[in-house]
Amino acid sequence: MQIFPTISDMRAASRAVLHAGKRLGLVPTMGALHEGHLSLIRAAKSQCDAVAASIFVNPLQFGPNEDLAKYPRDFDRDCELLKKEGVDFLFAPSVEEMYPAGAVTHVTVEGLSDKLCGKSRPGHFRGVTTVVSKLFHIVEPDVAFFGQKDAAQLAIIRRMVRDLNFPVEIEACPIIRESDGLAMSSRNAYLNAQERKAALALYRALKRVQELFDQGERNAATLADAGKRVFKEEKSARLDYLEIVDPDSLEALTEVKKTALAAVAGFVGTTRLIDNVVLSGEENAFR
Numbered sequence: 001m002q003i004f005p006t007i008s009d010m011r012a013a014s015r016a017v018l019h020a021g022k023r024l025g026l027v028p029t030m031g032a033l034h035e036g037h038l039s040l041i042r043a044a045k046s047q048c049d050a051v052a053a054s055i056f057v058n059p060l061q062f063g064p065n066e067d068l069a070k071y072p073r074d075f076d077r078d079c080e081l082l083k084k085e086g087v088d089f090l091f092a093p094s095v096e097e098m099y100p101a102g103a104v105t106h107v108t109v110e111g112l113s114d115k116l117c118g119k120s121r122p123g124h125f126r127g128v129t130t131v132v133s134k135l136f137h138i139v140e141p142d143v144a145f146f147g148q149k150d151a152a153q154l155a156i157i158r159r160m161v162r163d164l165n166f167p168v169e170i171e172a173c174p175i176i177r178e179s180d181g182l183a184m185s186s187r188n189a190y191l192n193a194q195e196r197k198a199a200l201a202l203y204r205a206l207k208r209v210q211e212l213f214d215q216g217e218r219n220a221a222t223l224a225d226a227g228k229r230v231f232k233e234e235k236s237a238r239l240d241y242l243e244i245v246d247p248d249s250l251e252a253l254t255e256v257k258k259t260a261l262a263a264v265a266g267f268v269g270t271t272r273l274i275d276n277v278v279l280s281g282e283e284n285a286f287r
Contacts, residue, residue: 001083003090007098007138010091014052014139017088022049026141026168028132031055032072032186033081036176040145041085043173052089052139053082059095060106060127072189091139098134107133109156109163115250116152116263117274120240128153129160136166143169147176149183151261151276155250175275181207183275190271194236199268201234202275205242209262213279220244220253223262223279231266240265240272247278 025048062068113125181203205227
């Protein structure tokens with residue numbers, strides 16, 4: 001695995017792959033890798049001739065009182081995991097490399113970036129779309145792989161790609177869960193044993209929503225209220241939101257007619273966690 005700290009070196013390597021007529025995949029990450037990230041790498045390996053991963057803890061997507069300083073970092077461990085999975089290139093730039101002094105340009109997807117986590121974390125999605133657009137320009141992948149756990153991010157990136165005519169396919173990969181249902185997340189490392197148990201409130205809430213949907217309930221308010229009641233049974237957790245929305249526009253729904261996204265966010269201690277399930281007639285994540 002070749003490791004590139006500079007944009008020029010990463011760009012040269014990726015262009016060599018593309019000029020050879022090979023298909024290049026990109027898996028953007030902020031490091032602190034877990035099985036969810038590795039599932040994206042495996043998907044990329046199965047679909048592409050070469051795979052690039054990035055590790056960059058992006059300051060633009062953290063608010064002033066969020067966890068940028070303490071976000072888990074273990075670069076050596078991450079590198080070993082990526083090597084084991086057969087990643088070809090790792091782009092690991094510094095903040096100064098990605099955002100040179102005087103940089104003032106941002107990418108914002110209007111109308112979507114203030115939904116779901118965007119309401120609770122103003123500016124978060126602007127930071128995401130800015131860094132992802134830069135990664136797309138630098139690496140020039142044929143396809144980029146993202147996890148379904150960050151469903152709002154996925155919808156926003158897809159809209160950005162469509163609106164700005166990026167020549168990249170966006171591949172969504174399933175949520176990877178622990179054996180008890182907790183969605184894998186780098187931030188799970190913050191949880192102590194008691195908090196880890198309380199964090200299952202997110203999964204239980206979504207499971208209740210899925211159960212009601214499977215029983216034929218289609219009223220979005222009824223589905224959301226049922227999930228909220230289950231979440232609030234866990235006194236150690238605090239609900240941020242639980243909403244039933246269109247998976248593409250992120251607009252709140254009154255009725256589920258085709259496919260919907262049930263998305264939840266909550267705090268366990270000081271740790272903010274998210275999860276979701278897609279409601280449709282197809283096989284669901286909780287069976």
